[in-house]
Amino acid sequence: MTATVTATFAALAALFTRDARIAIRIGGGAMIGVLFFLTVVTLVPFAIGPDLALLRRIGPAILWLGALLASLLTLDRLFASDHDDGSLDLILMGRVPLEIVVVTKALAHWVTTGLPLVIASPVLGLFLNLEPAALGATALTLLVGTPALTFIGIIGAALAVALRRGGLLMPVMVLPMTIPVLIFGVAATNAAVGGPVPFATPFTILCALTLMSAVIGPFAAAATLRHGME
Amino acid sequence: MPSFVHGKAVMELKGTDLSCVRGGRRVFAGVNFAVESGNSVVLTGANGAGKSSLLRLVAGLIHPEQGSVALTGGDDELSVGEQAHYVGHLDPLKPALTVTENLVFWVRFLNGEAPPEPVSAAEWGLEAVGLGELGHLPAGYLSAGQRRRLSLARMLAVPRPIWLLDEPTTALDAAAQERLGAVMQAHLQGGGIILAATHGPLGLEGAQELRLGSKAAVQ
Numbered sequence: 001m002t003a004t005v006t007a008t009f010a011a012l013a014a015l016f017t018r019d020a021r022i023a024i025r026i027g028g029g030a031m032i033g034v035l036f037f038l039t040v041v042t043l044v045p046f047a048i049g050p051d052l053a054l055l056r057r058i059g060p061a062i063l064w065l066g067a068l069l070a071s072l073l074t075l076d077r078l079f080a081s082d083h084d085d086g087s088l089d090l091i092l093m094g095r096v097p098l099e100i101v102v103v104t105k106a107l108a109h110w111v112t113t114g115l116p117l118v119i120a121s122p123v124l125g126l127f128l129n130l131e132p133a134a135l136g137a138t139a140l141t142l143l144v145g146t147p148a149l150t151f152i153g154i155i156g157a158a159l160a161v162a163l164r165r166g167g168l169l170m171p172v173m174v175l176p177m178t179i180p181v182l183i184f185g186v187a188a189t190n191a192a193v194g195g196p197v198p199f200a201t202p203f204t205i206l207c208a209l210t211l212m213s214a215v216i217g218p219f220a221a222a223a224t225l226r227h228g229m230e
Numbered sequence: 231m232p233s234f235v236h237g238k239a240v241m242e243l244k245g246t247d248l249s250c251v252r253g254g255r256r257v258f259a260g261v262n263f264a265v266e267s268g269n270s271v272v273l274t275g276a277n278g279a280g281k282s283s284l285l286r287l288v289a290g291l292i293h294p295e296q297g298s299v300a301l302t303g304g305d306d307e308l309s310v311g312e313q314a315h316y317v318g319h320l321d322p323l324k325p326a327l328t329v330t331e332n333l334v335f336w337v338r339f340l341n342g343e344a345p346p347e348p349v350s351a352a353e354w355g356l357e358a359v360g361l362g363e364l365g366h367l368p369a370g371y372l373s374a375g376q377r378r379r380l381s382l383a384r385m386l387a388v389p390r391p392i393w394l395l396d397e398p399t400t401a402l403d404a405a406a407q408e409r410l411g412a413v414m415q416a417h418l419q420g421g422g423i424i425l426a427a428t429h430g431p432l433g434l435e436g437a438q439e440l441r442l443g444s445k446a447a448v449q
Contacts, residue, residue, distance in 0.1 A: 014339050025326040090322055094339050
């Protein structure tokens with residue numbers, strides 16, 4: 001029993017290391033996500049015009065939208081690349097339950113893509129004339145909320161394998177499911193700067209959304225993958 | 231080579247009345263086979279006769295429409311697929327990782343019990359297929375034959391009793407094909423089981439032949 005548990009952890013550690021290494025080496029993960037985030041955040045002031053008061057007001061929303069799009073950008077190949085080169089066959093023939101494999105791959109994706117976005121957000125917030133409290137609140141809500149984006153996104157990533165079609169289909173299916181996360185993420189940030197409700201109210205709902213998606217996402221994605229392999 | 235004969239227990243892999251439907255088309259029906267430790271089955275048949283489908287079915291990657299695959303004498307807690315190696319048409323390698331990193335990952339991931347030393351097992355596997363010198367090279371630079379050798383190294387580095395090989399000699403040069411023949415004989419002598427789909431000779435002595443297509447076409 002203990003030997004099996006040890007072997008399972010060794011297998012999962014190996015999977016995490018492999019995915020993180022690939023993301024960092026190809027530059028498909030961390031760097032591309034942050035650069036896309038930077039691009040979105042830079043474009044908005046050009047579109048809106050040099051109204052500093054307006055930027056300060058909508059800044060948290062822009063950061064959240066940018067992070068949402070950037071974290072989905074790198075997600076569609078999460079399982080498709082393993083399916084295309086036959087790795088998914090071997091993963092299914094391993095002795096680790098598929099649900100835990102999915103969680104591990106999601107964690108590796110979040111560490112290489114979501115976490116850099118959280119770290120970059122205060123710097124990009126400066127571009128949007130955010131006050132210090134809002135910078136901190138945005139980073140904190142992104143830290144809590146981006147895992148939810150990954151865990152919801154893996155369902156779409158699994159569907160991309162099942163439907164044998166990637167590209168824009170994934171964001172189109174996944175983005176509607178991320179709306180609650182976006183609403184409460186931005187609401188919590190605005191509350192921290194002096195919104196009508198106390199910070200804790202939307203923030204705890206955001207935490208709950210993350211925990212819920214961490215439970216539902218892996219089971220849904222694993223079921224989709226099993227079905228899609230047929 | 232590791233031995234899969236535990237005491238007197240002899241493993242038997244048995245497929246009973248298997249039929250398979252892919253994309254609405256019946257690929258084969260009523261296929262039976264039984265193979266014991268130390269023996270092999272060579273699957274032959276025309277393109278599309280269902281050789282690959284049968285191997286994927288035994289591996290548990292697709293489900294039969296009818297019939298079942300069972301292994302007696304193996305580890306009862308594991309499925310047939312979890313005790314088998316599958317080498318298909320695709321070589322599951324990540325071009326961004328080096329040859330060693332690719333193999334060490336699979337050794338760590340596929341090993342059931344805690345392996346003695348995954349890195350040395352992987353290095354031994356690479357030496358055995360003649361890739362020992364290329365361990366540091368990113369796998370993206372390998373030729374088709376070298377990629378196939380790396381897939382075969384996985385079977386040597388992780389001991390599993392059943393080998394499911396889908397045209398394993400593809401892209402291999404003559405020397406490597408000969409080496410593969412020797413490796414397969416050694417696996418059989420250790421009590422392993424091999425199911426291989428092929429169009430050419432594999433060098434497996436005393437293998438049963440399972441010809442797909444002729445019967446299935448009638449149904």
